[in-house]
Amino acid sequence: MASKPMHLVQNARRGPYATLTLRGEVIPSHPGQFYMLRGDWGLSPLLGRPISILGEEAARSEVRFLVKAVGEGSRILHALEPGDVVHATGPLGSGFPLSGWDPQSPVILLAGGVGVPPMVYLASRLSESGAGIIFCQGARTKEDLLLLDELEEMGVTPHLATDDGSAGHKGVVTELLARELEYQPGAVFACGPEAMLRSAARLCKGKAPCYVSLEAAMGCGYGVCLSCVTQVTKEGRTANQRICKEGPVFDAEALPWL
Ligand SMILES: Cc1cc2nc3c(=O)[nH]c(=O)nc-3n(C[C@H](O)[C@H](O)[C@H](O)COP(=O)(O)OP(=O)(O)OC[C@H]3O[C@@H](n4cnc5c(N)ncnc54)[C@H](O)[C@@H]3O)c2cc1C
Ligand code: FES
Incomplete structure (x- = not known):
């Protein structure tokens, strides 16, 4: 599956956490799905990192993620600056069911x-x-x-x-x-x-x-x-x-x- 280049439009950091807003081609997703995100980081680390979708704004072609810097890949994602390219593959996997229970119940x-x-x-x-x-x-x-x-x-x-x-x-x-x-x-x-x-x-x-x-x-x-x-x-x-x-x-x- 091919990755798509997306551009970082915002990185809101708080300690080890970074909320990233990416802009590019956005395919509608379900909560629980994720993307493989790979910064423009050459061959090391080799692989993208799985990061869950936090939200998407289809009208603005934007998708948001929250990343905690724990190791090499997530630290690079945490350090991204607006304008940087991220290679994004997704949305991937199954989402949570959105119906199937008594709608009167919480x-x-x-x-x-x-x-x-x-x-x-x-x-x-x-x-x-x-x-x-x-x-x-x-x-x-x-x-x-x-x-x-x-x-x-x-x-x-x-x-x-x-x-x-x-x-x-x-x-x-x-x-x-x-x-x-x-x-x-x-x-x-x-x-x-x-x-x-x-x-x-x-x-x-x-x-x-x-x-x-x-x-x-x-x-x-x-x-x-x-x-x-x-x-x-x-x-x-x-x-x-x-x-x-x-x-x-x-x-x-x-x-x-x-
Ligand atoms: C489906 C899915 C969704 C995820 N969503 C998010 C998210 O929304 N935000 C977010 O910050 N992180 C999320 N993660 C976790 C994230 O993928 C890992 O923290 C990241 O891959 C670590 O990569 P790294 O290169 O920074 O760390 P590495 O250098 O690869 O590892 C650093 C440390 O983290 C541990 N680690 C690495 N990957 C995982 C993992 N998947 N689970 C538990 N421990 C791990 C390693 O054992 C090591 O101790 C998700 C993981 C999965 C599978
Ligand atoms: S990560 Fe490759 S089969 Fe699941």
Whole structure:
């Protein structure tokens, strides 16, 4: 799959986080999908990096991402300046379902770490359709809480949890999920560290359908290199699935976690 050159129009940095706005040919996407982003960085590092879509403005041919600088590739993306070229392949993978539950029931969005951007995109799409949204965000400390202003703009007040108690509930975000499950949500959507996803899947079992977005180190991002395979249960049998192609969003019931 060919990458498209896009231009950076804005880079809003806050500590290790950078919100990038790219302009170019934009194919309509679903929340939960991602792009492989590669700066104009020559042969090192060799591969693009998978980054979730935070939002898109089709009319302006713009798509937005939030990147945390953790290593070589993400540090280069974090340092981009307006006018720089980014080679972008996407949108890739499956998105979160946008219907299929009782529309009268609220849905819970559970986000942690760099799992927040796709959940903010999902919240924006769901709020357009009038769904009741309970947004729970967890982080180590308050400086790592993300995109609170964007949530506020769309009228979503997030329930917050921090490990050190510097904002919201002191503890892990799944403690908030356990409480909110009492409201009998139509579905739960989660993106974040695997420990959070496993815990969410266990808490939701028998109470609400749960969809989780998995992470993996990715080579190609579109189903060819098989570097991202995970095992799922399908119709009672174990099957291999590519996180980049059949995922990254999976029904938690299909994962060998419960
Ligand atoms: C579908 C998908 C969507 C993602 N969306 C976002 C996003 O919206 N914003 C964002 O900042 N990041 C996102 N990530 C994670 C991002 O792709 C990695 O942080 C990035 O590839 C790291 O590359 P690097 O060159 O900076 O780090 P490297 O030098 O490759 O590695 C640095 C450190 O990060 C770890 N690491 C590398 N890749 C991953 C990974 N995929 N998962 C967990 N640990 C990893 C390595 O083990 C190492 O400790 C996403 C990942 C996937 C699979
Ligand atoms: S990253 Fe290549 S098959 Fe998934």
